[in-house]
Amino acid sequence: MKWMRHNRYLSILTLWIAAIFLTTGIAVDVEAAESDGTLMVPMNISKLAEKVRPAVVNIRTVKTMSGGGRVFRHFYGNPFGGRDNPFKDLFPQLPDEGPHDFKQQSLGSGFIIDTEGYIVTNNHVVEGADEIKVRLSNEKEFDAEVIGRDPNTDLALIRIAPNKDLVALETGDSDSLRVGDWVLAIGSPFGLEQTVTAGIVSAKGRVIGAGPYDDFIQTDASINPGNSGGPLLDMNGRVVGINTAIIASGQGIGFAIPVNMAMNIVGQLKKSGEVTRGWLGVGIQDLTDELKEYYKIDQESGVLISQIYEGDPADKGGIKVGDVVIAVDGNPVKSSRELSAQIANLPVGKKTSITLIREGKEKTVEVTLGKRDNEIQRVGSDRRNNGDLGLELRTLDPETAQRLGFESDAKGVLVTDVASGGKAENAGVRQGDLIIEINREPVSSIAEFQSLMSKIKKGEAIRFLMKRPRGGFVVANMTK
Structure with missing residues (x-):
């Protein structure tokens, strides 16, 4: 009993001492085994920061902006009206040809990936730059050149001259990251070089609308303007991500x-200066319960083909609108993001097996991946009001299609207005929706719309299949 009491007091004393050390800011090395359920506390962060800092760089760029911008107009515009320069009489030597080009400076971060001088950063840091200066942690400064950029993922590879001061970071495995793992961010927020912040992985696989290949790691390690292009590191000092974006109104977000995706792109940039991706030539979207019912799909997961680009690989391979893709080269596909990523990672010209469900039956087609080719076709435009449903409609024209983000050869009836409280609004129809089918019958004009509606008796079901601007298919159910 005395031995047990002694151990209990010793445990309490140990925890009390550890609490004092943590609250007073004294570094405590703690390694907790996962099996015992204790909290993982990062080991000495100051040592880790000291180790990786030499590989993190500050990037300063200069871009030429034309037209003078708001600042130029503010100082040289006439506040009393007119276009004359009010300083002309005082300073006749001033030119009178209007706004001039001006130089804009911007800041960012990056990190060295090898001692040959290659540096990873964000595309938006160096895009359009006339001059790029790289400053190391020892304050030595170098001119840099752009090796390659990829706007779709906001990644860029630049290079400075090799020298003995260069220290490269090791890359880790972003796939093995877990929500809750500790991470470190280093960069130059607001121009404050070599700033270190720590936090955890808040989420993975975030889609924030930044581009077609969104797959972000979310972290609460403080990231601010100027951090762009800097590394996100695990507790072993390995790069697991490239800091890229923030939510302006959010804190701790x-x-x-992810470095696994980034380094594949960086490898292509290093080799050829550009990134080539496989292209299927389709519009896609995730399945909804309404779409499953409309197309009579029993499949739990997969990706619906909502659009086919004429003459592109999918069209040539026999894929059709309404098909549900479930695998690419035997690899399962559960979401549109997964399909986009898998196709993008395949080389142009590769013969690819696409497994899909069509009318309830599984089918495999062979598609040779390539690039998209755009064409524009004309469609007439007239307008009609459908009072029964509370809709104002018009046939889609190419200019409107382009403005709303529909495909160039899209056909259908465009919803230009929806009456408040009407049947259509209650069914979920919105202004800008494109009605392409009524009860599974295609519709491409006001005349066809009226003809199909006339065949439906009062009280019978009406089902619209619609495309939403820059979105996917939507089904609206109502009764006449």
């Missing part, structure tokens, strides 16, 4: 590109 930052986003990083």
Whole structure:
């Protein structure tokens, strides 16, 4: 009993001492085994920061902006009206040809990936730059050149001259990251070089609308303007992400590109200066319960083909609108994001097996991946009001299609207004929706719309299949 009491007091004393050390800011090395359920506390962060800092760089760029911008007009515009320069009489030597080009400076971060001088950063840091200066942690400064950029993922590879001062970071495995793992961010927020912040992985696989290949790591490690392009590191000092985006109105919400995806792109940039991706030539979207019912799909997961680009690989391979893709080269596909990523990672010209469900039956087609080719076709435009449903409609024209983000050869009836409280509004129809089918019958004009509606008796079901601007298919159910 005395031995047990002694151990209990010793445990309490140990915890009390550890609490004092943590609250007073004294570094405590703690390694807790996962099996015992204790909290993982990062080991000495100051040592880790000291180790990786030499590989993190500050990037300063200069861009030429034309037209003078708001600042130029503010100082040289006439506040009393007119276009004359009010300083002309005082300073006749001033030119009178209007706004001039001006130089805009911007800041960012990056990190060295090898001692040959290659540095990873964000595309938006160096895009359009006339001059790029790289400053190391020892304050030595170098001119840099752009090796390659990929706007779709906001990644860029630049290079400085090799020298003995260069220290490279090791890359880790972003796939093995878990929500709750500790991470470190280093960069130059607001131009404050070599700033270190720590936090955890808040989420993975975030889609924030930044581009077609969104797959971000979310972290609460403080990231601010100027951090762009800097590394997100695990507790072993390995790069697991590239800090890229923030939510302006949010605090403790930052986003990083997973390093596993980034280094594949960086490898292509290093080799050829550009990134080539496989292209299927389709519009896609995730399945909804309404779409499953409309197309009579029993499949639990997969990706619906909502659009086919004429003459592109999917069209040539026999894929059709309404098909549900469930695998690419035997690899399962559960979401549109997964399909986009899998196709993008395949080389142009590769013969690819696409497994899909069509009318309830599984089917495999062979598609040779390539690039998209755009064409524009004309469609007439007239307008009609359908009072029974509370809709104002018009046939889609190419200019409107382009403005709303529909495909160039889209056909259908465009919803230009929806009456408040009407049947259509209650069924979920919105202004800008494109009605392409009524009860599974295609519709491409006002005349066809009226003809199909006339065949439906009062009290019978009406089902619209619609495309939403820059979105996917939507089904609206109502009765006449």
